[in-house]
Amino acid sequence: MPDPQTTAEATRDTPAPKPMRADAQRNRDKLVEVAAQAFAADGVDASLEEIAKRAGVGIGTLYRHFPTREHLVEVVYRREVEGLCHAAEDLVREHPADVALELWMQRFVDYIATKRGLATSLRLLLTTNSTLFSDTSGRVSGAMRSLIEAAAASGKIRADVDASDVMHALGGIYSAPNTPDWRERSGRLVKLLMDGLRFGAKNQ
Amino acid sequence: MPDPQTTAEATRDTPAPKPMRADAQRNRDKLVEVAAQAFAADGVDASLEEIAKRAGVGIGTLYRHFPTREHLVEVVYRREVEGLCHAAEDLVREHPADVALELWMQRFVDYIATKRGLATSLRLLLTTNSTLFSDTSGRVSGAMRSLIEAAAASGKIRADVDASDVMHALGGIYSAPNTPDWRERSGRLVKLLMDGLRFGAKNQ
């Protein structure tokens, strides 16, 4: 008879999140997913009742999992960041380093687009809950840093660039808008940046 | 027949606020007054319908004057600041300069209490609308400065204090709490400060 306590993992960096009942977990995941779509489509003011309905659960369930709209927004936002960082790892595995970097930056633009959609709510969250800010901005700039280093190491971009400078340049995307051509404009900025990064690279 | 355009005033620092109909002005004033009480009593989430009712107007009227809750909060807050600054002038006229200063600081504590009640809403307002912040903090520190200078000039407090230092000390009141004894604690801090200020004063 195997010791039921030894499923490996756990008992270390997570204090005691105690496993959720399967249905609860399922509903929670579905809610977050639907909410992400809804926020992207309609902004933070998307109707919570609508989200619950589309996730196929009652409004009560939504509120049990996320006591306030802000909770839900925060989780969605963290998920977004997580996805962005994961994408970095996948891309670098499936593409030449410079292409991975470019694709990732294009995706970064999408992420920023979401972020501005959530603007008011997020601003409040980020000042209220300061760990959220440091967590996420750390994760994102870390991902970008490793992409740049990989590209530089492979010789696909020049070796003398500083990751934080590129980060800074992308920052311009965030503060720039709100014109309707923002998306294209940002896309062009990324291309331009990449040209600059490729210029004078050792290997092609 | 007198020229209807010459009611003196206007045409200078106010661009063109064009006079309001008498009933509109009356209702607006009443709304602000009631809202101030309501926010103080129940926090920023006080019911707007309740406010309208207590002011004796329909909810439509409230919304015509203040299209969003934030508008109303801002006006109430500005009024609060205005009141605080006026009080400085009145107090200095009716009391010895050091007493005026002390009374004013006590009132400042009340003001801060209100401000923390509005915390979330205000934080958002103050980052969104940066003139609001500079306007009001300028007005307040100006009032305090003149009180201190008057008290110093009359010899009731020592002459070697810098108004901005005192301001800074009072700042502690804002950031300190949230204990239930916050009010008393703040009152004691003011007394303490005054003792320090009076110590070594020329005239008594």
Next chain:
DNA sequence: CACTAAAGCGGAGGTGCCTCCGTTTATTTA
């Protein structure tokens, strides 16, 4: 498998928000 306690579900219902528009009122003009 049957049973049970605990966990989770869901939606009715009470409340507040905010818009819209027919009615009322202050002000201007004659």
Next chain:
DNA sequence: TAAATAAACGGAGGCACCTCCGCTTTAGTG
């Protein structure tokens, strides 16, 4: 003073929020 007009009023109605609690499902236990 009376009529005309623009401004302001107010509340019904529709929608979203969120709480509360009786019902359903899950995950253990014998």
